[in-house]
Amino acid sequence: GTGLQWLDAAANDFKRFRSFLANGTWNVPPGVTEVLIEAWGAGGGGSGGGGGGGYVMAIIDVTNVTQISFIVGTGGAGSNTSTGTTGGNSVVSWTEAANSRSVTAPGGNGGLNTGSGTGGSNFNANVSASTSLFELPGLPGSPIRTLYNESSSNTFITAIEGGKGGGTYKFYQNGGAGHNYSVTAANAAFILNRANNAAVPGGGGGSGYRLQNIGGNNGASGMVIIRW
Numbered sequence: 001g002t003g004l005q006w007l008d009a010a011a012n013d014f015k016r017f018r019s020f021l022a023n024g025t026w027n028v029p030p031g032v033t034e035v036l037i038e039a040w041g042a043g044g045g046g047s048g049g050g051g052g053g054g055y056v057m058a059i060i061d062v063t064n065v066t067q068i069s070f071i072v073g074t075g076g077a078g079s080n081t082s083t084g085t086t087g088g089n090s091v092v093s094w095t096e097a098a099n100s101r102s103v104t105a106p107g108g109n110g111g112l113n114t115g116s117g118t119g120g121s122n123f124n125a126n127v128s129a130s131t132s133l134f135e136l137p138g139l140p141g142s143p144i145r146t147l148y149n150e151s152s153s154n155t156f157i158t159a160i161e162g163g164k165g166g167g168t169y170k171f172y173q174n175g176g177a178g179h180n181y182s183v184t185a186a187n188a189a190f191i192l193n194r195a196n197n198a199a200v201p202g203g204g205g206g207s208g209y210r211l212q213n214i215g216g217n218n219g220a221s222g223m224v225i226i227r228w
Helices: 009-013
Strands: 017-020 022-025 035-038 055-061 066-073 090-094 097-105 124-126 132-134 145-152 155-159 182-185 189-193 223-227
Touching: 009 189, 035 066, 035 097, 055 090, 055 097, 055 223, 090 223
Parallel strands: none
Antiparallel strands: 017 223, 022 066, 035 055, 035 223, 055 132, 066 090, 090 097, 097 124, 145 155, 155 182, 182 189
16 A cells, blocks of 8 residues: 565565574474475585585475474585585475475585586475475586786796685575685795685585695585574
């Protein structure tokens, strides 16, 4: 009656929520018949930039559901000389009228030593036909770039631009930054900025500092939110 306005459907229809950063269970409160689940997979470890975790959202009928269980993915380990580890999947599961149901938010892939990791995209959902489901892959990380320049007539510099980790849906900038540094012809290194950690949920790890054998950063863990 007062004109048009933007509304967040999740916040408008579901008044309460709980967020989880570790494995556990959640009991459906009395009188609740529908819940909205959001889950993010963990980020991949950095070598080049690790991939961000995938995202899944599901609205499920919990009229005959008493408990929802969840596994929160652990961030992938970074590496210096090989591919970073893939981030863990975040899995939400429940039993509905004697049927086992679940949705999976896939972890991001680890960054390659010579390239970046792709975002988590290996979705797996076992839900009823009445379930509303939305899935979106994580963002890829960035590769390490090597640039060459001559700062004076007899001074040559190699600049290493570290690969940033990929983000995830709603948190596009939470991938970890990679090390940036320059190397002179005399093999002396000058750090321009150090890597920082990926952020929860699901940020991919940034690349490391290979001249000193410092590996890429770990990916960030996933997260689960239940709204009712």
